[in-house]
Amino acid sequence: VQYRLGAFGFLYLAEVGGPDFADSGNLGLLDQVEALRWVRQNAAAFGGDPDNVTIFGESAGGASVAMLLSMPAAQGLFHKAIVQSMSPQLGHSADRSAASTRAFMELAGATTVQELQALRMVDLLEVQQRLFDSGIADNAFWPTLDGVVLPRHAVEAAQQGQCAPVPVMIGTTLDEIRFWTEIEDVALLRKPADSFAAQMREVAGERAADVEQAYRLNDTPADDGRIQLAGDLVFRMASIRLAEHLAERQPVWMYLFTYRSTAQFACYQSAHAMELPFLFGALEDPSAVAFTGRCEGRELLGQRMQEAWSAFAHSGAPASASLPAWPRYDTASRAT
Template identity: 40%
Template sequence: MIIRTAHGPVEGTTSEGVSSFKGIPFAAPPVGPLRFRPPSPPEPWAAVRPATHYGPAAVQPRDVLLEGMFGQPAFPTDEASCLTLNIWTQGPHGPVRPVMVWLHGGAFLTGSGRDSVFDGSRLARHHDVVVVTLNYRLGALGFLYLKDLLGSQYAESGNVGLLDQVAALDWVRDNIAAFGGDPANVTLFGQSAGAMSVASLMTMPSAAGLFQKAIAQSGSAEYAHTTERATDVTRQMLAALSIPEEAAGALLDVPAVDLLNAQQGVSEAMRTRGDGLGLPFAPVVDGSVLPRVPLEAIRNGAGARIPLLLGTNLEEGRLFLIGPGAPTMDEDSLSALFDAAYPDPIAAREAFQVTGQDASPSGLFAALIGEQMFRAPAARLAEAHASITPDVWLYLFTWRSSARNGDLGACHSLELPFIFDNLDQPGVHKFTGLEPPAELAHTMSCAWAAFARGGSPHPDWNRFDADAHWAMTFDEDSRPVADPLRPVRRL
């Protein structure tokens, strides 16, 4: 099938009633003078462009944990040709379809829209939606703040990764109708750093009107760098590259592999110091692209007309306790953490155990990670948005994986193959265990698509309110529950 876009014709492939178009450029190569600068439109083309293979991912380090978990090779990467998107659709004919635009996670360091877990074929086939996945610049190339060292022409450098997402949404607005999608009914959904991006875009002036609904999975609206902190990270990068501050312009010419190596060194040093929540590169509150910390902006009315579906997994932190370099935890270390986190640490530990968390030191450490980094921020975002709109739905994913002898539990990212109904993708069983419940994948993918179609995910799913804290719990027996983690939330 050939579709004509605003920049030129593209030809995809069709299988079982779904046409896919992969590797379509939505921006010019972000290299040379465009490095660290906002994306520019791609050059048009006249001949039909094959859109049959994914484009390379953004420059990034290898994700050894996920490679080992899924048994997949590292993504091919390229700085020049990474800004591409992928589309799945039943075609341009018939009534226009809801559009679901996916933002991948990966701590703003790794990830790609080409990940096989994010294949949109089943969502498009079973739910008659148009699915879009995309790449955006990561790490230093996407979030290195240079204004204080290189001047106002780099005022937006700390958020060019977010601006890549905006450029993709601009492309969707201008082109998706040709693929059968409705540009006036776009749902932006993302997980982890992708969910943080969703929250950011809800408050960004440049993204206003580009999407009508939002889904934030296991993310936060609270974490963004100040310009001072972002500049400090930039100085650390310069030191790692042996570049004097007065010669910071040399960053424009540093090979991408050298930037990546320096970025890895800075990231590792910050992790060793316990600095930055593992996010050395993140959105920057620059007063322009991102005017305020997203949660503050939402509390003051930003994104008020955008219905929001959000939630977390019961045992988010368990993912971070496996693989090389994973922290270990003994009783003394755990006690010190709880002493620092809560005025009554004994009551806090009891609250976690009452909600079904593993009572071992490593289990409670994982619970503390999940609470502080994901669940509590999600609850605060739900409360903030619900104060200005009634259209908020909260979920809690509680199904536990049997993989790795059950060590993963209901961990971070486990919901992803269920959302996309891709339980049979290569390597997924290493994450979910054998024979994960297909009915749960059907339930969740239906809910996400229903939300995209009409704004209400399920007839039994109560809207969130600050008093009852209703949440849909997703498991083999999915059902709405009032305040499912109340003992922990009350802490």
């Protein structure tokens, strides 16, 4: 599904433009809703079943799926959902989005929505890039918890029973953060111990040292411990919380993708997005080989993943004759 990105999809203008722009901070999400409406209206013409639609996405796409689960406008437009490695940032507050908008408008030299609308597309793109290059960085434009399009955080919506009552699959990879340390060169592994400890205290308070030590058990190397700790903080725990709340009311299946790359270019291990070449049958693509490496069993793993995802899309459960039993998730067994 194509949808507007950056300022074009998520510039929150309600503060400067008034009620006419109440939904402006979520135009990208509304694009996705409109695409689902199109699917509902046209699926039959392509041999599809408009009453058996599965949405799935990874990373920002996973976050989109989680938000669609909680959006009133999307209710009834899909019947199953797969949330893969969802970004934990499932919407900024209106105040935070408004601050990003003020920074954008200042760089654009605009004080009103009308002045923004008068600018050329190329100028708006340049302003957006300048904002990305500033201290606000590239997370300036996220969906907005505006109380209209996106009433509440998806995990909160699940806790309150306000999500679409459909079967859901949720999961992450084992070493999500390796994508950023190996590809984006985020300096997590080069961070001095005292700096890392200070950041941990912000998250875990007095238990920070105990938490860090827990990730060093069984002689886990310090680097691996940091990677797994950061991955749990940023990705895994958000997915678990969503699964816990959803499982109280609807079928949920949880997965953890643990294949570790044998590529020699970098220490990718089971990085963010590692499952995608397997899921889409693209293992022989040169870029996929450079990412996943080559080892015995890759093709079989890809086949089994495709079977599970396809079975879920078809029937609402990731079960087939060639797959082992996959119990539903609940807080007692936490089957994964």
